[in-house]
Amino acid sequence: MDNIRTAAIVIAALVAAAVFVRWRLLTRRRVLGSPADRATYETLHTASLAAPALRRGLDAESAALALPHVRTLLGGPIVAITDLHDRLAGDAPDVTELTADALASGRTQASDRAIVAPLSVEGRVVGSIAVVTEEASAGLARATTEVARWMSSQLELAELSESRTALMEAELRALRAQISPHFIYNSLGAIASFVRTDPERARELLLEFADFTRYSFREHGEFTTLAEELRSIERYLVLEKARFGDRLRVVTRVAPEVLSVTLPFLAIQPLVENAVRHGLEAKDGDGTVTVVALDEGVECVITIEDDGVGVEPETVRDALSGHTTSASVGLGNVDERLRTVYGDEYGIVVETAPGHGTKVTVRLPKFHPGAESA
Incomplete structure (x- = not known):
C-alpha cells in the first residue's frame, strides 16, 4: 500500500512539473539554449530546493523556507502559505474570504486579483497557498493549483515518514518487551551462580550484562551500525555461554x-x-x-x-x-x-x-x- 501511495505521489509531482514547464515557457523570455530545456531545468531545480522544507511537514519554519521557491515557481507574485488557522509565511492581503472558502471546499478559489489553492494530505485539507497579482489569469490559476498539488505531495511524504517512524518505534518497544524478561532472568541467574565460587567472573559478567542492557534499551535512534549490533551480540553470547558452559x-x-x-x-x-x-x-x-x-x-x-x-x-x-x-x-x-x-x-x-x-x-x-x- 505504501509503495502504491508513493508511486501516486511521484506521478502527481511529475504532472505538476510538466505544468510548471508550460507556465514558465509562457511567462519567461527566451534565453541561451533550448527554451524547453532551460525551463525544465529551472522548474525542477526550484522544486528540488523547496522540497526538503516541505517534507518536514507544514509549520512556520518550513513554510518560510519553502516560500521563496514557491514564489519563483509561480513567476514572482505575492504569495502566502497558511495552515488551517494562521498565516505561516508571506504576506497576501485581502484574501481572508477566499482562503476560508478554499479551506472549506477543498477547491481553488479566485477573484480578479487573487487565487487561493488548498493544500491537502490524504484527502484532508491542511492549509493553502494564496497568490495576489495585478491580474489573476486562468493560466496563473492553473499553475497555482498544480503547485499546490505538488506541495501537497511533499507534505504527504512528510506524514508518511512520520507514520513510519512512529510505527518502527512502537514495534521496537514491543520487541524489547518480548525479549527482555526471559534473557534478564537467565542472565542474572547465571551471574548469581558465580558470586561465591568465582567473584571475579561474576563481576565481569555483570559488566557485560550492564553494557548489553544499556545498548538494548537505549532511547535514541532507529538505526545502528552492524559493528555496534555485533558488539551487543557478542555480549549476549558471553552471558549465554556462562549459562550453557x-x-x-x-x-x-x-x-x-x-x-x-x-x-x-x-x-x-x-x-x-x-x-x-x-x-x-x-x-x-x-x-x-x-x-x-x-x-x-x-x-x-x-x-x-x-x-x-x-x-x-x-x-x-x-x-x-x-x-x-x-x-x-x-x-x-x-x-x-x-x-x-x-x-x-x-x-x-x-x-x-x-x-x-x-x-x-x-x-x-x-x-x-x-x-x-x-
Missing part, C-alpha cells in the same frame, strides 16, 4: 567492509537469541551458533545458523505473517521493520526443518537513504 559453541566470520553498514536497531540480535533459545535450549548435548556477515557488492548478507532442534516451516510462516508464537522471539517484528525500511524485496529468509537446525538470512543494501545511524 561448554555446551554452547560460537563461530563468527565478519568481513571488515560491512562493519559500517547501517541497519535498523535490534535487527540481528533477536535472530541470534532465537538460535540459542529455540534452537539449542531443547537440544541434548552441544550446539553451535554461527554468525556470518559478508560483503556482496552493493549488499551485505548476514546469516545466523544453529544446529539445534529446528521447527516446522509452518510455524515460521505463522511468525512471519505476524501471528504470535512461542517458537519465535520477534521474528515477524524484525521482518516487518526490514521491509518497512528497505522494501518488500528485503526482509528475512528462514530455512528450517525439525531435527535439522535453522538458518536465517538477512540481505541489506550497504547504502540506503532512509537508514541513518544515530
